[in-house]
Amino acid sequence: MRSLVFLRHGQTDWNKQCLYIGQVDVPLNETGRHQAKAAAKSAMLNHVSGIVCSLLAQAKETSEIVSGLTGLPLTLVNELKECRLGVFEGQAEESL
Secondary structure, three states, X not given: OOOOOXXXXXXXXXXXXXXXXXXXXXXXXXXXXXXXHHHHOOHHHHHOOOEEEOOOHHXXXXXXXXXXXXXXXXXXXXXXXXXXXXXXXXXXHHHO
């Protein structure tokens, strides 16, 4: 039996500003990097055999931090991208 653990990417400045990201490459901010380091210490990862993530900057950077600290192999999969949000990308939630 296999189990999946889903880990959301760390915080970005766009998340902090409540902006829609979609497929825009937005890097982690310092809080997001700290969150990724904390996630790498999670007991949930004790039974994980690898990490699979999207190529988007926020997911990739989070996964690279976790992989680097845990030694878990990392596989990047382009098809795991967030859905495209078109004209809404970069827009504030309250402006819609």
